[in-house]
Amino acid sequence: MFDLRAGSGLALGTLAFGLAAFAGGMWFDSRDPHRLGRYAASGFWLHLLAAPALVNTVALTFYNMGPGPGYVLLALALALVALLALVIDRRSFLTAGIGYLAFLITLVARQGGDLDWPWTLLILGAIITGLGATWTDLRARLMRALPDFPGKRRLPPYTETP
16 A cells, blocks of 8 residues: 555655655754754654655555565665664654664575574664664764755754864
8 A cells, every 4th residue: 555656545645744744844843953942842743753654655665576676775765764864863764664674684684594583673773772872973974974955054963073
C-alpha cells in the first residue's frame, strides 16, 4: 500500500502529508532556532508526524524493490535521512528508520554467516548510542562542511570553529 511504484493513493497521500508536515515543522523551527518556545514545540510535533510518513513511504518503496538495487537505494535513503536529521537537528527522522536499519544490519551480517537477533540488536544499539553520544560534534562538523545555503542561519546553532 505504501509503495510509490504501485501508484497507490495511500502512498502518494502519506508522501504529500509528510512533505506538508515537514514544511510546517521547518517553518516553526526557523522561527525559534534556539528551541526555547512554543514554535519549537510545534516544530517538534510536526516533525514527529512527518518523519514516519516520509521515511516509511520511501523506505518501503525501496524495500519492495528487493535485493540488489532496492536494498542499496534503501541504505542510501537511510544515510540521507541521517544527514537531514543532523542538519535540522531533529532525531525523529532517525527513529523512523530504525527498523529498516535493523533489517540492513541483519542482511549485511548474514553475508558472513548466521546472525541471531540479539547480535542485531546489540549492533543497532551500539550505532544508536554512538550517534547519540557524538550527535553535537557530528552536527557541528557537518554544518561547518556544508556551504552556506538559504536558511542555514535559521537552523539551530552549532560551533562555528573546530
